Amino acid sequence: MDIIKTTPVKKRSWIKPAAFIVGALVFSVWQITQASSDTKVSRSELRIAAVQKSDLPFTISGFGKLISKHKRFLTSPTVATIEEILVLPGTQVIADTVIMKLSNPDLRLQVNNAQMELARHQAGLRELKINQKSAYLAHQAILVQIKSNLAAAELKVEAQSGLAAKGIVSSLDFKRSKLAATQLAEQLDIEQQRLEHLQSAHQEKISVQGQWAKQLDANLALKLSLQAGLVIRADIEGVLQSTPVTLGQSVAAGEKLALVASNKTMIAQLKIPQNEAQDIAIGHKAIINTRSAFVSGVVNRIDPVITNGSVVIDIDITQALPVNARPELKVEGKIEIGMLSNALYIKQPVGVKAHSSSQVFTLLANQQTATLRTMKFGRVIGNNIELLSGASEGEQFIVSDTSSWSPNHSLTITD
Structure with missing residues (x-):
């Protein structure tokens, strides 16, 4: 009976390759760490500034434009x-x-129609006045006739009164004469009242027609005003x-x-970052640079609305603007907030913002090494920034852009 021999299969070992890979990774990380910790930078590539301490005029700058106060x-x-x-x-x-x-051709037609209507009404009003005058004169003529008849009747009564007493004129004729005189007197009184009423009626009609004429005249004036406009x-x-x-x-x-x-009365409108605008108050003085002159001004309005991170500040100009000043002219302005006494400050490092905490490279005593230090900053004052903590007067810091070295905790500076 044949015996079948089996060849044992060798198990692959992953231990050695894995150990090799891990070792390579550790070595690479060590090399990178060593390289980063030994970063060298030429001094000529850096901007270095020292911390200063003094009274510092506090101003806030912004850009904007001139706008007209009257538009x-x-x-x-x-x-x-x-x-x-x-x-x-x-x-x-x-x-x-x-x-x-x-x-507007239609408006021209409306003006012509309004002129014609007013002319017709004015002609009718003149005709009405003429007719009223004629009626008044005719009634006055009637009054004159009645007065004349009354006077004659009264004379007749006076003449007959003596004759009637002597029996020459019958009492009946005398009474008839007296009655005629009385009737004429009453008729005269009535006609005088009619004349007064006629005058009043004429005046009222003239007044009504006059009011209508005023309306037509106002309508024409409106049309003419629109046409002139x-x-x-x-x-x-x-x-x-x-x-x-x-x-x-x-x-x-x-x-x-x-x-x-208007270019006679203009104001400067500046945009100020919202974190700086909180220090500005109405009445603060300002200097506006129009590129051809510097003029003084005073803050007169602070916009309560924040737009795109900025606050609009209006500056009243208190000096004569240059002759080339015009609305929408780009300007730069500085608002004077006050004086900071014994303030610590430094040239504003690149990337550092007001009212923030940031890490900045500080030079050690040997002037060859710079290490990161956390500092607390206050307000930006021109090209400087206020130091609240983390530095002392005389210390030196790198204020140029160090973002490419920010992972490093130290730099070696070469001359």
Whole structure:
């Protein structure tokens, strides 16, 4: 019987390769650590600043622009079409400068109709006055006739009174004469009342027609005002800032046609980071740099709304601006907050923000080594930043960009 021999299978060992890989990784990490701890930097590549201590004027800087304190939006008085644009944005204008002309054929027709209606009414009013005058004179003529008849009747009564007593005139005729005189006197009184009433009625009718004439006149004045408003004038002296319409465009009543900003009274509007704006108060003095002159100002408004991390500060200009100043001119401003007494400060390191804690490389006594130190910073003052803790007067720090070396705890500085 044959005996089958089996060859034993050798088990693979993973221990040696694994140990080799782990060893390689440890060696690599050690090399990297050694390399980083021995980082060398040339002194010429660094900006080094010393901590100083003194009274420091505290100012806050910001950028912004000049804006007009008085602006005028010019709008269309009625539905119209842009017929002509005479002035372009950026042009200096005076109050009477014609910026553009509009047209409205329907408005022209309305003006003509209003003029004709007023003319017809005025003609009718004149005719009414003439007719009333004629009626008044005719009634006065009646009164004159009645007065004449009454006078004759009274004379007759007076003449017959003596004759009746002597029996020459019968008592019946005498009584008839007296009755006629009495009737004429009553008729005269009634006609006088009628004349007074006629005068009052005439005056009332003239008043009503006069009021209607005033309404027609006011309607015509409105139409003429709208028509005159089709010639768009600047209304104020300044600079034409924008004309958001095009030639031939149809516009609605009240639609914006142009913006004119006065260049006589302007303010500076600065944007200040919100963490610095908390130190600003109304009344603080400021210096505005218009690139051609420095002018003084005073903070007169602090916007309560924070927009994109900034607060808008309005500065009233208290000095005459240069002749080239105009709305929207870019400016830089410094607001004077006060004086910091015995303040510790240093040139602001790159990447360090106000009111923060940051690590900064400080030079050791040998001037060849720099190590990281945590420092607490306060307010930014110009190119400097206030030191609240972590440093003493005279110590030196690297204030240039060290972000590429931030993982290292120390640097070796070479000359």
